[in-house]
Amino acid sequence: MEMIKTKTYDEMSKKGCSLLINKMQHLENPVLGLATGSTPEGLYAELIKKNQQHEVSFQNVSTFNLDEYVGLEKTDPNSYRYYMNQKLFKHIDIDSKNAHVPNGMAGDLQKECRDYEQLIREAKGADVQILGLGLNGHIGFNEPGTPFSSRTHVVELDESTRKANARFFTSINHVPTKAVTMGIETIMESKSIILFVSGEGKAEAVARLMNGDVSEAFPASILQKHEHVTIIGDEAALGKV
Numbered sequence: 751m752e753m754i755k756t757k758t759y760d761e762m763s764k765k766g767c768s769l770l771i772n773k774m775q776h777l778e779n780p781v782l783g784l785a786t787g788s789t790p791e792g793l794y795a796e797l798i799k800k801n802q803q804h805e806v807s808f809q810n811v812s813t814f815n816l817d818e819y820v821g822l823e824k825t826d827p828n829s830y831r832y833y834m835n836q837k838l839f840k841h842i843d844i845d846s847k848n849a850h851v852p853n854g855m856a857g858d859l860q861k862e863c864r865d866y867e868q869l870i871r872e873a874k875g876a877d878v879q880i881l882g883l884g885l886n887g888h889i890g891f892n893e894p895g896t897p898f899s900s901r902t903h904v905v906e907l908d909e910s911t912r913k914a915n916a917r918f919f920t921s922i923n924h925v926p927t928k929a930v931t932m933g934i935e936t937i938m939e940s941k942s943i944i945l946f947v948s949g950e951g952k953a954e955a956v957a958r959l960m961n962g963d964v965s966e967a968f969p970a971s972i973l974q975k976h977e978h979v980t981i982i983g984d985e986a987a988l989g990k991v
């Protein structure tokens with residue numbers, strides 16, 4: 751695993767953005783895996799800037815988001831579709847039909863999972879997967895105990911994850927209990943991965959991801975087995991590795 755340490759969150763976002771653009775420039779039709787959460791917000795703001803300055807185009811790009819809550823409309827400010835529209839898609843020149851987020855409102859969620867996998871397969875997987883890290887080691891919404899062999903599936907969210915994400919909702923009771931997430935095997939099939947981490951709160955989790963046992967009890971530990979992972983983070987998050 752390659753590690754890039756920056757002084758600040760801002761620098762992490764800028765360096766991460768250059769790294770991503772550099773990878774995109776070597777590809778004719780880049781396929782990106784995208785994440786939500788607070789951590790990649792700075793990256794998306796940078797990508798918007800670079801797109802507006804014509805340094806990168808998304809016209810030939812397809813994207814696949816990692817996950818989506820079950821039961822939130824795409825117009826709900828807490829849905830990940832809404833987040834992506836507001837924080838990236840509506841500001842860049844991507845063709846909206848190429849910007850995929852699982853549909854957490856699908857009547858048949860199992861079919862939604864199968865269809866999402868199929869779309870990813872047809873795109874031949876992500877060239878670059880952007881990841882954040884949950885405090886309990888989750889990637890996407892793959893909670894501890896998720897088989898490493900999992901594909902896109904419906905998950906029951908951990909209480910700790912619901913608590914961590916409650917800051918975006920009026921109360922924890924409004925945080926959905928389920929989500930659709932790309933599976934761990936789906937994520938591992940990406941050709942390269944850039945994991946963003948920021949803040950002291952993540953330091954313990956980053957250290958366990960890099961130096962702990964590879965175990966389903968800590969999903970992100972599987973990244974030790976991927977050949978092209980870059981972890982980019984600020985000093986606070988990388989303080990314990």
Ligand code: GLP
Binds near residue numbers: 817
């Ligand atoms: C959320 C998301 C993940 C994200 C993680 C960390 O629950 N499902 O995709 O990477 O938690 O979020 P944050 O960046 O806000 O710390």
